[in-house]
Amino acid sequence: MDHRHVVFTLPKMLRVCFRFDRHLLNGLSKVAYLSVLTYLKGLLGEECVPGMIIARQTFGAGARFHPHLHAILTDGGWDPDGQWHRIFGWDRPVLRKLFEVEVFRFLRERGLLSVERVELIRSWRHSGFDVYVGDPVAEADRQRLEHLARYLLRAPISLERLWYDPQADKVTIRPLQGEGAEPVELEPLEFIARLVRHIPDVRERQVLYYGVYANASKRLVGPQTTAGQGESPGVGMPPEPLLALTPFQKHQRMRWAQLIRKVWAQDPLLCPDCGAQMRILSFITDPPVVDRILRHVGWRPGQPAPDLIRAPPPVLKVAESPP
Secondary structure, three states: OOEEEEEEEOOHHHHHHHHOOOOHHHHHHHHHHHHHHHHHHHHHOOOOEOEEEEEEEEEOHHHOEEEEEEEEEEOEEEOOOOOEEEOOOOOHHHHHHHHHHHHHHHHHHOOOOOHHHHHHHHHOOOOOOEEEEOOOEOOOOHHHHHHHHHHHOOOOOOHHHEEEEOOOOEEEEOOOOOOOOOOEEEOHHHHHHHHHOOOOOOOOOOEEEEEOOOOOOOOOOOOOOEOOOOOOOOOOOOOOOHHHOOHHHHHHOOOHHHHHHHHHOOOOOEOOOOOOEOOOOOOOOOHHHHHHHHHHOOOOOOOOOOOOOOOOOOOOOOOOOOO
């Protein structure tokens, strides 16, 4: 199935509501998902459940506070019978209007928006609400999907765009290539004040999963056929035995060594002495046994780790360059 990159944007007048209460971002994510559900129901005439991954971003150009949502959305949904319905064209103005209505309802229910303010925003020629829907990305195009996922999880500011002038005591944030904006110069304390606004609260989730991608979903996403073309194995069906996993399920069970190699660019199963591939014999999790092994190799509580315990790979530092 194809996926699309979708971005939900708020008008500037409403962004201040989320600046001092980050819990509202959870509701904003749900509002975006409800807008998609309403759109699918109105277009297809029945309840269809998509797969949606929403990443919340609170930063804009120059590290300014700009709450908005980036999402990876399936190019359609599944009906209650487990049949796949693809959307061949997304009507952005309709989806934007649905998102606008849901946001107004959400803020009105919490007493953060008056009727007069709603009418004022609606009277503008451009309300400030926007929904961007990108081109479809094929399931087989793993490189584009991975690039999109990384874009959703990017940091507020790239180190490559920062430069500090110690003589002028200024921090310069350079714009991305193609943005056409001027570099932003800030006092160090002002830069820190802007940056800390984007630090999430304790246990705050930055990525939320909805529809068939939610943990509570009982739907099994796998090979699918369009409605009216026969049964769809693996979609809306009970889980299959472990030996009959779909490619999607097999990818979910990626080994821990593969994940470490993907993040740190080092294989933890390679022998540091001879470079041969090591084999896992067992996992030892019993604390007394772990303590005996560490004491046997000469380690005592409070001492630095012995040489045979490898430290994590060093973090590469980006050299400073003038703007």
